[in-house]
Amino acid sequence: MSLELNFIFHFIDSVFLQGDFFGLSKGPLGSADPVIKGLIPSSIAMVGFAILLNLFNSAIRRKLVDQAKLKRIMKETRAWQKERMAAFRAKDQEKIAELNKKSAYMNKMSMEMMQMNMRPMMITFIPLILIFYFVLPVLFSYTVALSPISLNIIPGNFFHLTCDASQIDDKICHQENELYFWAWYFLASIAFSGIIMKLTKTTMDIT
Numbered sequence: 001m002s003l004e005l006n007f008i009f010h011f012i013d014s015v016f017l018q019g020d021f022f023g024l025s026k027g028p029l030g031s032a033d034p035v036i037k038g039l040i041p042s043s044i045a046m047v048g049f050a051i052l053l054n055l056f057n058s059a060i061r062r063k064l065v066d067q068a069k070l071k072r073i074m075k076e077t078r079a080w081q082k083e084r085m086a087a088f089r090a091k092d093q094e095k096i097a098e099l100n101k102k103s104a105y106m107n108k109m110s111m112e113m114m115q116m117n118m119r120p121m122m123i124t125f126i127p128l129i130l131i132f133y134f135v136l137p138v139l140f141s142y143t144v145a146l147s148p149i150s151l152n153i154i155p156g157n158f159f160h161l162t163c164d165a166s167q168i169d170d171k172i173c174h175q176e177n178e179l180y181f182w183a184w185y186f187l188a189s190i191a192f193s194g195i196i197m198k199l200t201k202t203t204m205d206i207t
Contacts, residue, residue, distance in 0.1 A: 028172055030142030030181050042144035050188035058200040061120040073113045080106050143178035150177055
């Protein structure tokens with residue numbers, strides 16, 4: 001799974017979800033009178049948006065990142081890290097000293113790899129934020145899918161993927177375990193991003 005996709009999704013789903021986004025949104029994302037109505041149409045449409053945005057990310061990544069060079073750097077740095085770890089475990093001081101001589105070079109390669117992964121993110125991040133906060137809330141209700149079980153596995157009240165019994169108010173949450181639209185988008189994105197990156201050959205795998 002792409003490093004910058006993970007960063008974007010985790011950023012979106014850990015900050016400014018049901019609160020105030022720089023004074024631009026109040027309360028949970030979604031609309032009381034959405035354009036797309038009904039649980040099934042909303043669920044399917046949200047999956048479609050997740051696929052389209054993943055395709056957009058992959059297209060930008062394919063355009064800006066030299067995949068062959070990235071995989072070569074990843075393979076080289078991982079091999080060095082593996083060899084260094086083995087030397088530490090074996091307490092082979094001679095080998096450790098030899099490998100440490102390449103530390104500066106490997107750090108440079110790691111920094112270059114990070115920059116290559118960050119480059120497409122800098123282009124896709126702003127459009128994704130604009131779509132997420134100004135387009136999707138108009139199109140979808142507050143909740144668009146129903147989970148058979150609660151997905152609120154993270155302690156605290158900030159990060160809720162599904163409505164709990166105390167949140168049922170017939171305005172935002174109508175029944176227990178309804179998924180907020182951003183949670184359904186997040187889950188759909190995670191589900192399809194790996195497949196899309198395989199198809200577009202933008203995966204982070206080095207094999």
